[in-house]
Amino acid sequence: MKQFVFALALGATSLASAAASAAEQLSLNEISAYLNSFATAKADFTQVNDDGSLSTGTLYLRRPGKVRFEYADNAGLVLAEAGTVAIMDPKSNQPPETYPLSRTPLSIILARNVNLAQANMVVGHGFDGVSTVVRAQDPKAPEHGSIEMMFTDNPVQLRKWVIHGGSGEETTVILGEMQTGLSFPSSLFSISRPKRDR
Structure with missing residues (x-):
């Protein structure tokens, strides 16, 4: 069950092929506008856990407040809805862990x-020659850690994030090509009905 916590961090795809000389650092306003431009998204992901192990699966997102990490080979689910996260381990007889x-982050x-x-949300904003990297935290609860996001431009796209947990753990999620503007049933994010059929 530990690996599922890392997806949200309690507490591989290539990046754009454009030459570094053609890329430019994105402003915070540009990144915010991009994230606000879609309400739904779907992408395959590769997750690098804190212990170095790898997990793969499919991410479904519906803003505000809903996300589903569906791990490959029926390895588990992480769901978020109505302000609650549930970690579901099919190998366990225990009820889902929630928080x-x-x-x-x-x-x-x-x-x-x-x-x-x-104010005080972004604690890092830089450019590595290809991607814009932004590290952000909840200014009201910095003790819960931060999220470091990597974006490419032309067009703007979120490619990767690293969760820095409040206890020092790190988890990386590398995204495949993201599809946006999709329609998902509410049941896809239902903690009480976590079925895999879509």
Whole structure:
């Protein structure tokens, strides 16, 4: 069950092939506008856990506040809805582990309105020659850790994030090509009905 916690961090695809000389650093307003431009998204992902192990699966997102990490080979589910995260391990007879969504830095990009320019949210903003990297935290609860996001431009796209948990753990999620503007049934994110059929 430990690996599933890392997806939201309690507490591989290539990047754009454009030459570095053609890329430019994105502003916080541009990144916020991009994140606010879609309400739904789907992408395959590869997750690098804190212990170095790898997990793969499919991510479904519906803002505000809903996300589903569906791990390959029926390895498990992580769901978020109505301010609650549930970690479901099919190998366990125990009920799902739950905790508030506000305890994970991923809540920042699941907000109804993403505003990275608000005071004390962004603690790092840089450019590596190809990608813009932004590190953000909940200014009201920095003890819950931070999320480091990597974006490419032309067009703007979220490619990767690293969750830095409040206890020092790190988890990386590398995204495949993201599809946006899709329609998902509410049941896809239902903690009480976590079926895999879509």
